[in-house]
Amino acid sequence: MPQLDIQISIEDEGWPEEPALFALSEKALGAAAEFLAKEEKQPFPKVAPELSLVFTGDAAIKEINAEWRGKDKPTNVLSFPAFPLEPGKMPGPMLGDIVIARETVEREAVDLDKSFDDHLTHLLVHGFLHLFGYDHMQTDDAERMEALETRILAALGLSDPYAGQDPII
Numbered sequence: 001m002p003q004l005d006i007q008i009s010i011e012d013e014g015w016p017e018e019p020a021l022f023a024l025s026e027k028a029l030g031a032a033a034e035f036l037a038k039e040e041k042q043p044f045p046k047v048a049p050e051l052s053l054v055f056t057g058d059a060a061i062k063e064i065n066a067e068w069r070g071k072d073k074p075t076n077v078l079s080f081p082a083f084p085l086e087p088g089k090m091p092g093p094m095l096g097d098i099v100i101a102r103e104t105v106e107r108e109a110v111d112l113d114k115s116f117d118d119h120l121t122h123l124l125v126h127g128f129l130h131l132f133g134y135d136h137m138q139t140d141d142a143e144r145m146e147a148l149e150t151r152i153l154a155a156l157g158l159s160d161p162y163a164g165q166d167p168i169i
Contacts, residue, residue, distance in 0.1 A: 002033040003048035004095075012057035012102050024117055025053055028124040028156065035152045042132065043090045051095040051131065053124075061101035076104045077123040079130035086133045098127035112161075122161045125152050 006029065008022055015021060029051070036042035058074035066072040068080075082094035100123055109119040129145055136142035150160045 001030070002037050002044035004029055004033055005048040005050040007050060007052045008055065009052065010055045011060060012055065014057075014102050015055045021053075021055060024120065025124055028121040029128050031156050032125045032128045032152050035148070035155060036132065039151070040088065040148070042088060045091065045093060047093060049091050049093055049095045051128075052097040054097060054099040056099060056101055058101050058103040061099060061104070064099060074101050074104050076101060076108060077127045079127040081131045081133070084133070085131070089133070091132065095131045098124065098131070100124070100127070114161075118158050121156060121158060122149065122153060125149050 004026075006022065006025055008018055008025065010018060010021065016024075033042075033044065037044060061078065062072065062074040064078055065075050068078070078099045079096060080099070081096040083092050083096075085091055100120070105120055105123060106116060109116045112119060126145075126149055129148060134141070134145040134148065136145050146162045150162060153159070153161065
């Protein structure tokens with residue numbers, strides 16, 4: 001099973017304590033890494049690649065989203081690969097950063113009638129796939145990425161987050 005060096009930074013009040021966030025993140029990302037290695041033949045370096053998880057709030061992610069994506073609004077998750085990577089290619093020692101906004105996750109979880117932890121798990125998997133070069137800019141890419149997310153979440157015992165929806169592009 002691929003190993004990951006997960007670094008956590010909590011930058012907003014209201015998030016669960018670091019040990020709980022680490023345990024949830026390790027489970028979600030470990031399952032995603034294992035799935036990619038087995039099912040997608042994704043290579044991993046011998047030394048565990050590092051990724052940074054930043055747990056922040058809407059105000060901070062709104063600034064990041066405006067600066068990097070030109071969208072002046074909060075979002076749930078942003079991913080910043082350390083290096084450009086295509087799916088199936090060997091990553092370097094640094095995978096990149098995943099930034100998640102607590103208030104947006106909370107609102108979406110309520111709207112989706114899901115637990116906070118289940119929705120956070122989905123967003124961690126989604127962000128992780130972006131670090132490996134998956135995206136949802138075109139319909140076929142979105143379908144591929146969403147199918148991977150659904151299968152990884154199923155391995156964790158979670159339901160299909162896209163059931164009944166068109167691919168999100």
